[in-house]
Amino acid sequence: MTILLWILIAVCFIASFVGLVYPIIPSAPLLIVGFLIYGFGFGFTELTISFWLIQSVFIILLFTLDYLVSSYTVDRRGGSRAAKIATTVGLIAGPFIIPGVGLLIFPFVFAILTEKIISKKTWNESMSIGIGTVLGILSSALLKGIAMLLMIVVFMLYIV
Numbered sequence: 001m002t003i004l005l006w007i008l009i010a011v012c013f014i015a016s017f018v019g020l021v022y023p024i025i026p027s028a029p030l031l032i033v034g035f036l037i038y039g040f041g042f043g044f045t046e047l048t049i050s051f052w053l054i055q056s057v058f059i060i061l062l063f064t065l066d067y068l069v070s071s072y073t074v075d076r077r078g079g080s081r082a083a084k085i086a087t088t089v090g091l092i093a094g095p096f097i098i099p100g101v102g103l104l105i106f107p108f109v110f111a112i113l114t115e116k117i118i119s120k121k122t123w124n125e126s127m128s129i130g131i132g133t134v135l136g137i138l139s140s141a142l143l144k145g146i147a148m149l150l151m152i153v154v155f156m157l158y159i160v
Helices: 002-018 027-042 049-076 081-097 102-117 123-159
Strands: none
Touching: 002 027, 002 123, 027 049, 027 123, 049 081, 049 123, 081 102, 081 123, 102 123
């Protein structure tokens, strides 16, 4: 039973990192599910109030990072609200249409086309916004990955 519980915890943790590539997979909730599996399987004594407070801060950070980093990079390059919406659609659809690289290609293309067609920007401006979109996605994924890794490290420090 112990091995099965640890396998389930590991699957939750691994699946949470897959969520960095497939945004439809809820990364943060999967980490929490892994923590809860541990708690219900082995007991909550090691997972103190301070553990849950630290993890709550990380959860808030994860959701905030995702929005702020992507939004900041598009705004900084002069992107419109329509480009942000198109980017979000590309983020969700892209990985399912072309696994892996679709996460970058579709938001990039959608941002460029939206700025060119709807906002009537030049190709150079549209390309700059598309590049900013990709940089925002990559930066956000990197920062979220680091935060998620730190969440797991905190978990391991509490249970050891």
